[in-house]
Amino acid sequence: MxxxxxxxxxxxxxxxxFFLPASNAFAxxxxxxxxxxxxxxxxxKIAAIQQLGTSASAEAAKVLKAMADDELLVAGEAVFxxxxxxxxxxxxxxxxxxxPETYESITVNNRVRSELSNALAALKLYDPDRGVRLAAAxxxxxxxxxxxxxxxxxALAKETxxxxxxxxxxxxxxxxxxxPDVAARLAAVESLAESASPATRGLLLPLLEAANEPDATVxxxxxxxxxxxxxxxxxxxxxxxxxxxxxxxxxxxxxxLGLAITYGVMGVINMAHGELLMVGAYATYFMQTLFRAYLxxxxxxxxxxxxxxxFLAAALVGMLLERTVIRRLYGRPLETLLATWGLSxxxxxxxxxxxxxQNVEVANPxxxxxxxxxxxxxxxxxxxxxxxxxTLFVLALMWVLMQKTRLGLFVRxxxxxxxxxxxxxxxxxxxxxxxxGLGAGIAGLGGVALSQIANVGPDMGQGYIxxxxxxxxxxxxxxxxGAVWAALGLGVVTKFLEGWSGAVIAKxxxxxxxxxxxxxxxxxxxxxxxxxxxx
Amino acid sequence: xxxxxxxxxxTVLSSLMTLSGLASVSALAADxxxxxxxxxxxxxxxxxxxxxxxxxxxxxxxxxxxxGVMGKKLEPVVxxxxxxxxxxxxxxxxxxxxxxxxxxxxxxxxxxxxxxxxVFKELNGLLFYPxxxxxxxxxxxxxxxxxxxxxxxxxxxxxxxxxxxxxxxxWVLLGTDYVYPRTTNKILRAFLKSKxxxxxxxxxxYTPFGHSDYQTIIAKIKKFAGEGKKTAVVSTINGDSNVPxxxxxxxxxxxxxxxxxxxxxxxxxxLRGVDTKPLVGHLAAWNYFQSIKxxxxxxxxxxxxxxxxxxKLPNADSVVTNDPMEATYIGIHMWKQAVEKAKSTDVDKVxxxxxxQTFKAPSGFVAKMDEKNHHLxxxxxxxxxxxxxxxxxxxxxxxxxxxxxxxxxxxxxDKKKDVPDSK
Numbered sequence: 031m032x033x034x035x036x037x038x039x040x041x042x043x044x045x046x047x048f049f050l051p052a053s054n055a056f057a058x059x060x061x062x063x064x065x066x067x068x069x070x071x072x073x074x075k076i077a078a079i080q081q082l083g084t085s086a087s088a089e090a091a092k093v094l095k096a097m098a099d100d101e102l103l104v105a106g107e108a109v110f111x112x113x114x115x116x117x118x119x120x121x122x123x124x125x126x127x128x129x130p131e132t133y134e135s136i137t138v139n140n141r142v143r144s145e146l147s148n149a150l151a152a153l154k155l156y157d158p159d160r161g162v163r164l165a166a167a168x169x170x171x172x173x174x175x176x177x178x179x180x181x182x183x184x185a186l187a188k189e190t191x192x193x194x195x196x197x198x199x200x201x202x203x204x205x206x207x208x209x210p211d212v213a214a215r216l217a218a219v220e221s222l223a224e225s226a227s228p229a230t231r232g233l234l235l236p237l238l239e240a241a242n243e244p245d246a247t248v249x250x251x252x253x254x255x256x257x258x259x260x261x262x263x264x265x266x267x268x269x270x271x272x273x274x275x276x277x278x279x280x281x282x283x284x285x286x287l288g289l290a291i292t293y294g295v296m297g298v299i300n301m302a303h304g305e306l307l308m309v310g311a312y313a314t315y316f317m318q319t320l321f322r323a324y325l326x327x328x329x330x331x332x333x334x335x336x337x338x339x340x341f342l343a344a345a346l347v348g349m350l351l352e353r354t355v356i357r358r359l360y361g362r363p364l365e366t367l368l369a370t371w372g373l374s375x376x377x378x379x380x381x382x383x384x385x386x387x388q389n390v391e392v393a394n395p396x397x398x399x400x401x402x403x404x405x406x407x408x409x410x411x412x413x414x415x416x417x418x419x420x421t422l423f424v425l426a427l428m429w430v431l432m433q434k435t436r437l438g439l440f441v442r443x444x445x446x447x448x449x450x451x452x453x454x455x456x457x458x459x460x461x462x463x464x465x466x467g468l469g470a471g472i473a474g475l476g477g478v479a480l481s482q483i484a485n486v487g488p489d490m491g492q493g494y495i496x497x498x499x500x501x502x503x504x505x506x507x508x509x510x511x512g513a514v515w516a517a518l519g520l521g522v523v524t525k526f527l528e529g530w531s532g533a534v535i536a537k538x539x540x541x542x543x544x545x546x547x548x549x550x551x552x553x554x555x556x557x558x559x560x561x562x563x564x565x
Numbered sequence: 566x567x568x569x570x571x572x573x574x575x576t577v578l579s580s581l582m583t584l585s586g587l588a589s590v591s592a593l594a595a596d597x598x599x600x601x602x603x604x605x606x607x608x609x610x611x612x613x614x615x616x617x618x619x620x621x622x623x624x625x626x627x628x629x630x631x632x633g634v635m636g637k638k639l640e641p642v643v644x645x646x647x648x649x650x651x652x653x654x655x656x657x658x659x660x661x662x663x664x665x666x667x668x669x670x671x672x673x674x675x676x677x678x679x680x681x682x683x684v685f686k687e688l689n690g691l692l693f694y695p696x697x698x699x700x701x702x703x704x705x706x707x708x709x710x711x712x713x714x715x716x717x718x719x720x721x722x723x724x725x726x727x728x729x730x731x732x733x734x735x736w737v738l739l740g741t742d743y744v745y746p747r748t749t750n751k752i753l754r755a756f757l758k759s760k761x762x763x764x765x766x767x768x769x770x771y772t773p774f775g776h777s778d779y780q781t782i783i784a785k786i787k788k789f790a791g792e793g794k795k796t797a798v799v800s801t802i803n804g805d806s807n808v809p810x811x812x813x814x815x816x817x818x819x820x821x822x823x824x825x826x827x828x829x830x831x832x833x834x835x836l837r838g839v840d841t842k843p844l845v846g847h848l849a850a851w852n853y854f855q856s857i858k859x860x861x862x863x864x865x866x867x868x869x870x871x872x873x874x875x876x877k878l879p880n881a882d883s884v885v886t887n888d889p890m891e892a893t894y895i896g897i898h899m900w901k902q903a904v905e906k907a908k909s910t911d912v913d914k915v916x917x918x919x920x921x922q923t924f925k926a927p928s929g930f931v932a933k934m935d936e937k938n939h940h941l942x943x944x945x946x947x948x949x950x951x952x953x954x955x956x957x958x959x960x961x962x963x964x965x966x967x968x969x970x971x972x973x974x975x976x977x978x979d980k981k982k983d984v985p986d987s988k
Contacts, residue, residue: 072729100951134858139949139959140846141729144822229823235793267788274780281778386879387607387645388615389805391837394812399840401816411816414780483812484777485805489608493775528781533772534742 059089061121067097068104068136075136076145080177083149091153093120097136098146105130152178155185160194167197171229174201176208200230207233212245219248223255231259266408271525277414279521280421281479283514285494286501287424288473290513292348292466294502295445298356299363301370303498304491305377306344306470310477311486312381313340315390330395333478340474347377348470352463360462374491381488389487398482417479424475425514431468432510441465445508504544506554515555520544597640598633598910600625600897601660603671603681608648609775609804613889614673616834617695618643620890621670623872624897634901635908642666648774648804650680657681661688667910668693668900670893674803675699675745682707691912693900695892697829697851699748700970701978705985706912708919709940710892710899710932712852713968714752718799720945721827721850722753724960725797726760731825733797735766737786740801742771749801749829755974766794776806779813787817790824798826807831811839814847821846821949832887833955837880841954851888852928852943854956859929865894866927885954891927895941898924899934930965937984940968 059082066078079097082090096102096111102120103110108130109120117129138146147169154166174182182202189195199221206218219237222230237243237252285307292300314336321332351373359366398416401409432438440461443451452458484490501520505512520540527536548554602621604614625639633639642664646653653672660666661684668691672678675698685692685706697712724730736757740746750769757767768789770782790796802810807830814826820843827848833855836844855866866886873881899922904910907918920936926943933942942965948956971978 100957137957137959139729139957140731140822140825140848143846147822229791232791232793263791267784270784271781274778274784277780278778382607388611388879389808390879393840399816400843401818403818409816409818411813413812413816483809485612485808487607487611487805493777525781529785532770533776533782537773 058123059085059087059093059121064093064109064121065107067093067102067120068109072139072142075142079142079145079149083152084181089123091150094146094150094153096120097138098143098150100135100138102136103130103133104136105133109136148174148178152181152185155181155198156188160191163189163191163194164197167194167201170201171197171204174205176205178205179209204230204233207237212248215243215245215248216251219251219255223251223258231256231263234259262405266405269405270408271529272522273410273414275522275525276518277418277521278525279518280418281483282497282501282521283517284417284421284424284476284479285473286476286498286513286517287428287510288344288469288471288476289498289502290505290510291428291441291469291472293499294505294507294509294513295441296462296465296469297363297445297507298360298466299367299370300356300469301367301495302351302374302377303473304493304495305374305381306348306473306491307477307480307494308377308381308486308488308491309344309347310340310474311392311481311490312385312390312477313343313474314478314481315385315392315486318392330397333395333398333482336478337475340478341471342474344474344477345467345471348473349463349467351470352466356466357459357462374495378488378491385488387488389485392481392486394482413482417482420475420479424472428472428510437461437464437468441468500541500544503548504554506556509554509556512554512556519555597638598904599640599642599664599666601657601664601666601669601671602641602643603646603653603657603660603669604673605648605677606643606645609806610648610673610677612805612808612835613803613830616884616887616890617670617673617893619872619876619878620869620893621897622876623869624894626872627868628897628901634904634910646677650674650676653677653680654684657684657690657692658688661685661690667691667912668915670695670896672696673889674743675748676743678702678707679744689912691900691915693893693896695896696889699745699752700968700972701748701975703938703970703981703983703985705916705939707939708896708899708934709968709970710896711889712943712945713940713970714749714972715969716852716943716945716966717829717850718749718753719756720962720966721829721848721947722756722799724850724947725825725827725848729960731795731797733825734762734794735789735792735796736762736768737789737796737798738767738769738801739782739786739798740771741776741803741806742773743803745803746771746801750799752972752974753799759974772802772806774804774806777809779810782810783813783817783819786824787819796824798824800826800828801830802828803830807835808839811836811844811847815840815843818843821848827947832889833885834887834890836950836954837883837885839954841950842952844950845952847950848947848959849950849956850945850947851956852945853886853888853891853926854946854948854958855886856948856951856955857927857929857946857958859927861925862927862929864927865891886927892941895924895926895932899932933965935967938968938970939985940970941965942967 063078063081066074069075079094082094093102101111108126110117110126111120117126118124119126151166151169154162157163179202182198182205186195186198186202189198203218203221206214209215219234222234234252234256238249238256243249243252288306289300289303292298292303317336317339318332321329355369355373356366359369394413398413401411403409432441440456443456444458444461448458501513501517504520505516524536524540527539602618604618605611606615606618622641625641628634629638642660644656644660646656657669660669670693672681672694673696678694681692682704690706692707693710694707695710697717700713725733738750738753740750754767786798825846825848827850829850831849832851869886870884873884878884899919902922903915903918907914919934922934923931926932928944930944935942944965945962946958947960948958951957971981973979
């Protein structure tokens with residue numbers, strides 16, 4: 031214990047005081063210290079924060095919290111904060127009458143902010159609520175400096191919950207990496223070897239060099255620890271790439287599924303497919319606007335309401351297109367191509383006139399923001415997880431519609447042999463309209479998903495039309511299963527290429543691969559088997 | 566015969582109408598000065614450029630209310646080049662030769678500026694370019710009211726290297742794939758090397774315009790940052806790709822205290838479409854922020870808010886001001902002053918009168934047009950994103966900085982002249 035400096039003695043002392051409940055009841059803060067929070071230099075601010083952080087009083091926590099939220103204010107000499115309507119002095123807690131008219135909040139930069147969050151987390155380590163302690167311990171996983179060692183050691187001694195203990199141990203080890211005592215450093219390095227976070231690896235890497243770490247045993251231990259962490263990280267990295275590939279694949283699939291029906295099954299080259307995605311996305315935006323205006327308390331659930339609305343809106347637009355234009359052009363692919371391209375321009379312009387040329391803002395609902403940390407260093411964003419789930423749902427829906435319903439039966443019958451289907455009483459014209467509507471509606475659902483990750487604007491569809499055709503052609507025209515495999519394959523391949531060569535090259539490489547593939551196998555991944563009547 | 570006569574009648578009638586229309590336009594033109602506004606109102610850049618069109622219209626109205634320029638009212642001619650670079654050239658030709666405008670305020674991306682340059686040189690037009698850019702250009706027909714690299718990029722990187730900026734040692738240079746990010750990163754790479762940063766500690770990444778899937782890049786940044794040295798990201802991503810980029814950044818939990826991202830093309834306007842709570846602490850470097858407090862800025866913000874309400878802009882109650890808007894505002898006012906000094910809207914006379922013009926800018930400093938190099942002297946601010954989407958100024962220069970369009974970090978630039986080649 032010879033290496034404990036005066037600051038740490040004070041730390042231990044304040045910790046001892048902390049355990050005496052009476053002492054922190056009305057602990058007014060040192061006014062000089064509070065004033066120092068508003069100092070010009072970040073170094074002075076940080077010194078004050080560290081001291082206040084160890085004072086372990088509720089007042090200090092309140093002042094630091096206010097500072098972190100930009101709510102600690104300065105007016106001339108006074109440092110104060112608002113308690114409801116009342117301005118109160120930050121140090122004494124006395125009301126300031128009258129409240130200052132002009133004031134500024136204390137500037138907090140990243141360096142100060144990270145000190146603040148450490149100090150605040152340290153203050154919360156003794157909270158009776160397990161959740162608060164857990165959050166605080168998680169917070170301390172990065173940036174815990176040597177100054178935190180005694181606080182963490184004391185908290186560790188008192189903590190009984192296994193999960194929080196593990197986190198605290200990590201933080202304690204991290205803080206100890208800078209400990210002048212060799213044994214303490216060695217112990218720290220060894221306990222950090224169990225971690226799998228890139229941050230820990232980052233902390234350990236400098237220790238490999240003699241310039242940073244004089245002791246050879248510690249260097250060796252650090253090298254071993256880094257190797258162990260790297261092995262785990264490499265696995266996580268591949269997992270992460272597969273996930274992002276799946277996520278991109280699911281988005282491609284959603285964009286292409288509708289086309290798999292209209293082009294794949296019905297044979298209509300629909301260049302306006304991207305605009306049907308756009309209709310779905312704008313329907314989502316429309317629902318969000320409605321919810322914000324009329325049901326603000328349920329605004330987080332607008333997305334659920336948007337699903338049927340987007341489906342219907344896109345399906346209606348699709349059926350309208352089929353009835354008015356496309357039906358007159360069946361069997362004339364070139365004219366269809368030109369006509370639907372014209373339709374796509376009309377739809378884009380219509381969106382521009384209705385909603386403006388600028389992108390509109392579609393917010394992620396709260397439950398789709400953020401991510402879940404599946405393993406250290408690998409965060410899976412909720413919006414992508416939800417979209418993968420949604421893709422499965424749409425896929426299931428389509429499978430049921432095509433395989434289990436009368437409409438599906440009719441559609442399959444008409445595409446296999448139109449005259450024969452007509453002969454046995456299938457209303458082929460109406461089936462065409464409904465099938466096209468179904469494809470368009472599925473595209474609308476794709477639009478709902480796209481609105482959550484990409485920008486919603488009049489020409490958003492243009493960016494997906496090429497990808498959609500790519501998926502359908504690659505998968506094999508007329509095949510739903512083919513589209514699924516093609517989309518997932520394209521997604522994963524793109525993501526691995528991106529990781530290796532960057533986004534621009536990856537895009538080119540994927541196109542080249544697909545062209546070569548189609549040259550070798552024009553029928554796509556899966557060729558349609560069976561007897562067909564070509565008209 | 567009947568139909569042919571009708572047709573003749575119609576033709577005569579319509580040509581008469583066209584003629585009278587032309588006559589009325591030229592009659593109008595006699596007492597107005599035409600001003601071209603060339604900003605993308607659709608496509609990937611509309612997110613940034615639409616606000617500049619509104620600012621230009623607002624400033625023109627302000628000038629007209631105060632009596633116009635030399636007793637004449639300004640008449641704006643707005644065109645939409647739709648984020649389509651060749652269309653920029655086409656539209657600028659239309660503005661200069663068909664609409665006969667005396668000056669054009671416009672462009673955002675450097676690729677659009679490069680696309681209109683030959684037109685402005687050929688027709689001897691006058692362009693005011695309001696956005697920070699990569700430098701490496703000095704044209705007689707252009708006035709640059711945005712920042713050159715030494716007024717934005719270099720100070721931002723210096724700040725991140727400082728103790729307060731987190732003493733960054735490793736750098737990710739991330740951008741959209743076109744001339745501005747490529748050149749800026751070339752300059753920054755040379756600058757970083759001059760500061761002793763090793764080649765292995767710099768990562769450069771580009772994405773296409775309109776890119777919306779940033780998963781791989783964020784994962785790469787995370788990996789790169791986990792290699793033992795404090796890492797910072799310098800983003801020159803342009804346009805609406807910023808929304809998915811920042812969304813992904815927030816969702817992936819990459820916090821500013823761990824890996825700060827400093828952006829050169831993201832301001833208050835671009836952040837409007839994003840939930841900024843997970844982004845607190847990420848940085849931007851500009852010559853103006855809405856959060857700067859001074860009487861000029863208060864007036865500027867109020868003027869724009871009133872304008873937005875009057876024009877019924879989308880989300881008019883939450884409009885924000887940003888740096889290129891301020892640069893547009895300064896540019897139009899300086900052009901007015903120069904015209905009044907030259908007592909003419911003749912391009913060459915106005916160019917001669919521009920040097921040395923000053924204007925009390927909303928940034929709180931007096932912006933001055935350099936006597937020689939067609940760039941403004943501007944202060945530099947570095948701001949951190951706050952939870953409400955505004956910026957907290959954490960660093961600023963003592964006063965305005967003179968622009969260096971030819972960055973000293975690019976070899977061969979020391980021989981280039983600091984004045985445009987005349988004619």
